[in-house]
Amino acid sequence: MLTGIDLAELQPLIGRARRIMISTHVNPDGDGIGSGLGLYHALAGAGKAVVFHMQDPVPAYLRFLPGSDRIRHGQPNQSPQDLLITLDCGDYGRLGSAVGERRLYGHLLNIDHHVSNTAYGDSNVIRVDACAVGEIVFDLLQALNLPVDRDIATCLFTSLVTDTGSFRYSNTDVRALEVAAVLVRAGAEPWAVHAALYESVPxxxxxxxxxxxxxxxxxxxxxxxxxxxxxxxxxxxxxxxxxxxxxxxxxxxxxxxxxxxxxxxxxxxxxxxxxxxxxxxxxxxxxxxxxxxxxxxxxxxxxxxxxxxxxxxxxxxxxxxxx
CATH class of the missing domain: 3.10.310.30 (Diaminopimelate Epimerase; Chain A, domain 1)
Structure with missing residues (x-):
């Protein structure tokens, strides 16, 4: 089991994985889905056969995110995968039924920022100082030298916005604002994200x-x-x-x-x-x-x-x- 590893050390693991599944916790939120979609787009752009599969459907308020219609939900996964990447999920049981049997996965990479995370992965990246898992995914993409385009930036920016309460909570630090600035330069539009999240209430x-x-x-x-x-x-x-x-x-x-x-x-x-x-x-x-x-x-x-x-x-x- 690896904990506290440098993100660059994940290059061989992700590099050799051809089939990758991403998942997040039941009752998914903006951090789980935003960080997951950001990673999904980046890995797909790198030529990986990647799926994003979770137990519950995407909440209506997050369906504006690019690629949200590609997220699978419902029946447990039954296809063998080289790598399972779980995001924003402190305990394996909170993934629900989506992941199916653990024997289907060659390796489990657990990425999270909850202090209560049980380190259930074969490799664990648990950074409690990160304002959101979207921040960790951003750093991972930098370590892997994967580009951040407009769609990725929008997804990761949404992760940061939802987990910091629009940069109002105590987890809003200099690093959070620095990452947000980079994502805006890459194409994320703060006004559009805010309107979709908070000004589209039924x-x-x-x-x-x-x-x-x-x-x-x-x-x-x-x-x-x-x-x-x-x-x-x-x-x-x-x-x-x-x-x-x-x-x-x-x-x-x-x-x-x-x-x-x-x-x-x-x-x-x-x-x-x-x-x-x-x-x-x-x-x-x-x-x-x-x-x-x-x-x-x-x-x-x-x-x-x-x-x-x-x-x-x-x-x-x-x-x-x-x-």
């Missing part, structure tokens, strides 16, 4: 937000903000899980709130919890208590049982670490 998504915001609750003297989405809300508005994208920013934007929580149905009576913090609380540690993970300021986990039980468990874990 009416039903706003109706869902209105219902959820009507039930916004606060705990710990306003230091915790909670927003809940239910199956009934989905049914009333004709929406689904992908329409909850961005909802957690509402409680997070409240001046007194340090930790924001979004709870939504996860099927089978379980609840998916998204956690965000501003300054002091490491929500990755909170999520890990429930089998989840993520970053210091953005993490997630799943809780079984009733809604009230899920809320109680989260509050019990968060309140003691609030300053």
């Amino acid at each position: 009416p039903q998504q706003l109706r869902l937000a209105a219902l959820a915001l009507a039930g916004l609750r606060y705990f710990a003297e306003g230091r915790i903000g909670l927003i809940v989405v239910t199956e009934a809300m989905y049914a009333e508005t004709g929406t689904g899980a992908e329409d909850t994208e961005g909802l957690i920013q509402f409680p997070r934007s409240v001046d007194t709130v340090e930790v924001a929580i979004l709870l939504r149905p996860a099927g089978g009576g379980a609840w998916k919890a998204s956690l965000r913090s501003k300054r002091h609380v490491d929500v990755a540690v909170i999520a890990a208590q429930f089998g989840g993970g993520g970053h210091q300021r953005a993490a997630g986990c799943q809780l079984n049982g009733s809604l009230d039980a899920a809320v109680e468990q989260l509050l019990r874990a968060i309140q003691p670490v609030l300053r």
